[in-house]
Amino acid sequence: MSIVDTAPALMTSRQRLTLILLLTASFTLAVDFSILNVALPVIGAEVGFSLENLQWIATAFALCAAGFTLLFGRVADLFGRRRLFLAGMALLGVASLIGGLATTPALLLTARVAQGLATAAVTPAALSLLTTSFPEGSLRDKALGLNGALMAAGFTTGAILGGLLTDLLSWRWAFFINIPVAAFVLIAAPTVLAESKPERRARLDVPGAVTVTLGLLAIVFGLTTAGERSWSDPRAFGALAVGVVLLGLFWLVEQRVAEPLVPVAILRRGTVAWGNLAGLLAFVTETSLVFLLTLYLQKVLGYTPLATGLSFAVLGIGTVVGGVIAPKVIARVGTKRAIVTAFGVQAAATLPLAFLGTTSAWVLPLLVLTFAGGVANLVAIVGFMVTATSGLPDGEQGLATGLATMSQQVGITMGIPIMSAIVTARAHGDDSPAAVLDGVSTAIFVNAGLCVLTGLLVAAFLRDRRGQLM
Known part of the structure; x- marks a missing residue:
């Protein structure tokens, strides 16, 4: 798809401030997805969770973050994006305070539910504020690239930060760290962000x-x-x-x-439907690969949780690089070719990981390949965001970004259970290093295959809003 870029070459001062504010919020929410994972055993011991119920600390958050995203994306269109954004950040601050002070499982789970609802409200509102603050073209592509890079880096940063805070201070700081961020955003946003809502309030x-x-x-x-x-x-x-x-x-x-809530016509647009499918599978493949490599590093090579988190710093750098170069790649080859090429490169970087061995000599190849895969994955994610939100009026941006955010949240949630089931089936209940490695290798083959399949589907079926193949 070719788009004539009439946007100014440089951002205005207000646009820069808007971008900083929205990226700060998005990065913080991305960190929240993974910051507690390495601290779960410690939290369980201090707060009183049984081993089988520990997973609800993560699940309660994921359920609400994915389940309510589409609803809040439409609410943002109808009642005001800035209003919903501010309400969500206020809820995040309060929930984080409650979570940090929690002494019972019920109170901690309540805080995680509230954090999930805050994520479901803030993420589509922030993304729609971003797309309506930057005209379609190079500036929006650049803004979406930075947004995608920081969100992806946030997942990695969360694992590293969670380990550091738990080891050096307390797991409670994984909650408390959100409070100053929420306060900063709530103070700055009213003067930086312009409200956006329709003249006529439609019924929900x-x-x-x-x-x-x-x-x-x-x-x-x-x-x-x-x-x-x-x-x-x-x-x-x-x-x-x-x-x-x-x-x-x-x-x-x-x-x-x-x-x-979702006009059927918008789902029949090729850019929306296939763009969101590409985004869903981009998040399924990369987040599940992190899970698989976590099993490999800890169960096969014997790494500690903190060392495992630090190993993914290279992947985090790759995602930032991918987010920065994605707008340039899209400008040069177009969104469709960028997405297809990115999935091809991601598959090429993922497949060799299926042959990892049982010695630490494999760590260097792992770092190189995850860096390359991270770069490619972010190019695909930015291409999906651009595709899924282009060619739509401002009044439908909340809906479009709600759909895109839902694809992201569901993709993050789907990937790990799917790959975990493959590992479990292959290992047959054996948790020895050899059995785990066999299960991980099989799941990585499947992961690489999904990348190839997604690239082929996008190449064959992605069409522009006029119904032409892009």
């Missing part, structure tokens, strides 16, 4: 909101349960079945209500 599609939110919650719960227990667990299968039924009902509702 309540049946659509209920069915899609409950459907997404069921899907995420089912995937999480499958990864932790097995795909044959009745709770996993039942939740997935309920989720599919509810999403089917949502589709029927959207075709009948006067003011749908």
Whole structure:
């Protein structure tokens, strides 16, 4: 797709401030996804979680972050993006304070639910504020590239920061660190961000909101349960079945209500549908690869959680590089070629990891390959963001960014259970280094295959908004 770029070459001072503010919020929320993972055993011992219930500290957050994203993306369009952004950051600050002070499992889980809801509100609102603050073209591509780079780097930073805070101070600082960030954003945002909402307030599609939110919650719960227990667990299968039924009902509702939450027409646009599929699989493949390599480094090579987190610093640098160069790649070859090429490079960097061995000599190749894969993955993610939000009026940007954010959150949530199930099935309950390595290698083959499949699908089917192949 070729776009005539009429945007000014340089950002204005207000645009720079807007970008700094929104990127600060997005980075902080990305860090929250992973900052508690390495500290879970310590939290369980101090707060009183049993071993089998520890996973709910992460699951409660992921359920709300993924399940409510689409709803809040539309709420931002209807009632004001800045208003929802500020409300979400205020909720994040309060929830983080409660989480840091929690002394019981119920209170800690309440804080994690609130943090998930804050993420579901802030992420699409921030992204739609970003896309409406920068005109379509090179400036928006640059802003989306930086946003994607910092969000991806945030997942890696969270693992490293969580280990450092837990070892040097306390796991409670993984919560407390959000409070000054939220305060800064709440003080600065009203003077920097302009409110954006329609002149006529449309009615919220309540049946659509209920069915899609409950459907997404069921899907995420089912995937999480499958990864932790097995795909044959009745709770996993039942939740997935309920989720599919509810999403089917949502589709029927959207075709009948006067003011749908998601107009069916927008999902028929090639850029929106295939762009979001590419984004979903970009997050599925990279976040699950981090999980697989974490198993490899800890279970096979015997790394500590902190050393494992530090090993992913190279991947984090790669994602930042990818976010910086992505707009230039897109400007040179176009979004479709950028996405297809990026998935090809990511597959080429992922496949050799399936042949990792049992000695530390494999660490250097791992670092080089994860760096290359991280660069490619971010080019694909920025290409997806540009594709999924281009050619739409400002009034639909909240919806488009809500869909894009939902693809991101669900992709992050889906990847680990899918790859975990492959490892578990291959290892047959054996947690010896050899069995774990065999399971990890098989899952990495599947991961690389998904990259290839996604690139082929985008190459074959991604069309521009006029219905032409891009």
